[in-house]
Amino acid sequence: MQRKVIQQLPPNLVNRIAAGEVIERPASVVKELLENAIDAGATHIIIEIQDGGKELIRISDNGCGIPPEELPLAFAQHATSKLACDEDLFRISTMGFRGEALASIGAVSHASITSRIEGNDEAWVVENRGGTITAPQATAGNVGTTVEVRNLFFNVPARRKFLKGSATEMGHISDMVLRTALPYPHISLELYSSGRSVLKLPAASFHERLLQAWPDEFRGQMLPLEVSDAEIQIHGIIGLPDLARPTAKYQYTYLNGRFIRDRFLQHAIREAYRGLTEPGRHPAAILLITMPPQDVDVNVHPTKIEVRFRDSGRLHGLVLAEIREKLLANDLAPPATFKTPRPAENAAADPFETTAREKLAEFFSQHFPGEESAGTPASPVQSAIGFFQAPHVIAFPEANKPTYPDPTTIGQNQGQGSYAGKAPAIQLHNCYLVVESGEGLEIIDQHALHERILFEELKARITRGPLESQRLLIPEPIKVSPKQIALLDQIQPVLQRLGIEVQQFGPDTIAVQAFPSFLHRIAPSNFVQELLEKGENEQLDLHDEELLHEVLDMMACKATVKAGDALTPGEIEALISRRDLVERSSNCPHGRPTTLKLSLRDLEKQFKRTGF
Ligand SMILES: Nc1ncnc2c1ncn2[C@@H]1O[C@H](COP(=O)(O)OP(=O)(O)OP(=O)(O)O)[C@@H](O)[C@H]1O
Ligand SMILES: [Mg+2]
The missing domain is CATH 3.30.230.10 (Ribosomal Protein S5; domain 2)
Known part of the structure; x- marks a missing residue:
């Protein structure tokens, strides 16, 4: 191999290499510039972004400014005002000290610094075009500094290509601004994206700022x-x-x-x-x-x-x-929160009063159309989801008062089912159902099975059109991050199919306007918030069908009987008899098994009755 000579790298290349370490994406530029403004003693900082920072990042502060003769040095490599001697490196009290951020940013963008110090009549500006620095020029400007960064990574195509969409980059930027600003409650900050206000942090008390x-x-x-x-x-x-x-x-x-x-x-x-x-x-x-x-x-x-x-x-x-x-030393019980009941709900609709009985009543009214008596009001489940729509009118004999199949009639109305003639199933620990089967016995996880059944029913139902939804009397507001707003835009079509109506109200607030009627026991804002949090943490598959199934699954999970819910014998029987009508009933939608089987042969082996 032909050896090449060792040579010093030109400063431009050094800076571009250094930039690779410090400047990963637009949010890293924002962090460095914000830290400089904080170090400069600013009390008011304005950040303007265009196209997620790919087009423009501009940060203006009212800090101490940079004198014109030092302006070119600000862009120079290893040039800082924050370390005066060797020892300073071991007692750093500023955010910056490497003297590298502006040089790195300048090497991979078209950047400029405009600055004016107290006592000067005019501001001065220097430009840096991918490493070439101009001489300072006089210009108009207030005391303080404005740094403008355009066309980030214009000369590092691999990095530019790696950047995500504007909304995602904007989400990173606003997270970065918030987290950098939290310890500085005396500094007021404003963040704008294409002229729209994204985040406003007014000067505040210490706790008030942290709570943001x-x-x-x-x-x-x-x-x-x-x-x-x-x-x-x-x-x-x-x-x-x-x-x-x-x-x-x-x-x-x-x-x-x-x-x-x-x-x-x-x-x-x-x-x-x-x-x-x-x-x-x-x-x-x-x-x-x-x-x-x-x-x-x-x-x-x-x-x-x-x-x-x-x-x-x-x-x-x-x-x-x-x-x-x-x-x-403190009382750790979370304070009770009460949600305003939605219209057409009865007293039992308070989410904190939901019992297994009520959930099962809904379940029954779907699955036992034979129990109905004409002329009485339909349950919210029926009217909303329409599982067993007309000709049946599913109803409770007394308005709002659920009835359950009489335990003594179990096996009669499902006489043709696989459980006819078997010993009645029992519930253990309010969690598991034990059932006699042809080959032995089965242990069922009541929550997992109910969840699978509801999920399959919902999936079948959604193919016939959007779920029926109910308008909220008072829309429920939710505070959201810019990332969550972008996500919401993306998932709106699926939400509409599911009967969830959400609208944006202001830069950081959305409100739930309508929600599927059959989920009337769930607080709509909690549900939507959980969904957006999952999406934000990249725990949702955003492809339409997959997303639809994931949200249906969340709904099924929330509307289902839980471990710990006591069931009557009739409720148990009803749950089990539905099992055969549903595909893949052996696993819940998350893949956990719903049922464990123990054959007589297994039992005989265990009890050593057969000499195995
Ligand atoms: N907004 C600003 N107001 C006043 N001076 C500034 C501002 N931004 C930068 N400077 C000056 O420019 C110098 C270089 O800034 P740069 O961010 O490159 O390095 P640094 O902050 O010293 O160290 P680091 O690389 O660790 O951030 C700073 O030391 C400071 O003197
Ligand atoms: Mg710095």
Whole structure:
């Protein structure tokens, strides 16, 4: 092989390589520019975005500004005002210190800095076109700095291609702005996308600012945390155990004003909630840790998201002990919440009063058309879903009062079914049904089986047109992220088929206007919120049919009897007799088995009756 000579790389190429580490997507540019504005002492910052940041990112601040003679240096590599001497590297108290962000951004975009310092009459501007820096020019402008970044990655096609759609990039940007701004309540921030307001964070009190990261309903369920030992201070808020979620979405940890991800800290938080939340859930917590800069190394990761503590054990112990103590000293029961009943609902429709009996009543009224008596009102299930539409009129003998098949008649009205002549099925632990079968016995998971049956019924029903829905008297508002709004746009057609009507109200609010009638016991806003959260965390398949099935499955799951619901013998029999009419009844829609079989032969083996 022919050897090539070693040569110093030209600065442009060095910067482009460095940019690869720090600037991954538009949100990384926003983070760097925002941090610079915070370091510059700004109290008001405006961020304007076009096309998810691919077209334009512009950040204007009212900070200290940059004098004209230093402007070209701001774009230069390894040029910073934040480190004056060697020792400063070990006591960093600013967000930036590498002197690299603007050089990196300039190398992969068309960027400009316009800045004016206090005492100067005019602002000055320098431009950087993919690494070529112009001389400063006088221009008009307020005290402070505006950085404009256009055509990001115009000269790195591989990166540009890798960027997602504008809505997704915008979602990353607004998450980034929120998380960067949380520890700075005195700074007011405004974020716009193509002129539309996306996020407004007015200057606020400390707790008020932190609460901007959580949904409104978390407000009454948080505990403030204030801890300090000789060197470490922790301020923040923690959520009651009930607010723990499947993802760490509502967990934010900061060190000296910088958002960090640290597995020791995450572990300490999780441990503090041990036994109070379901395993695998992430508690809601926002912790701002302050410690002497020399006790931590922030220079271990190009984006500074990881840090190294000199004494991580001590921090772990402090966080664990203080959160645990706070939790144990407080009443952890979540406050009761009451949803306004929707029209045409009876008293039993309160979601907190739902019993297995009522759910089964609905189930029966679908499946036992023979039980009806003409002239009485149809159950909400019938009228909504129309499983057994006319000629039947399914009804309760007394208005709103469900009846159940008489246990003594079990086997009569289903005499032709496979259970005729068998011992009656029984329920164990309000959870499992044990049934005598031809070959032996079967153990059924009542929730899994009911879920599969409802899911199949719904799937069959949806082929005949949209589910019938009921308008809400008072639309239920939900606070949403820009990512969730983009997602909502995408899934609207499927929601319409399912009878869910949702409209956008303002930049960060949507409202549920109508909801499937048969789900009248479920709070519509909770359902839609859960759906959007799943989508946001990429837990939904967004292809139309798959999405439809996933949402139908969610509906089936929520409308189903649960483990722990006591059933009458008649209800049990009804559930089992439906099993044969449904395809794939052996598994619930999630793939869990609904039924375990134990043959007589298995039993004989186990009891060693046959000498095996
Ligand atoms: N918005 C701003 N207001 C005032 N000065 C700024 C602003 N943005 C950048 N500067 C000046 O430009 C310098 C270079 O900024 P740059 O972001 O490249 O590096 P840094 O912030 O020092 O370090 P890092 O690379 O870690 O961010 C800063 O040190 C600062 O003096
Ligand atoms: Mg910087």
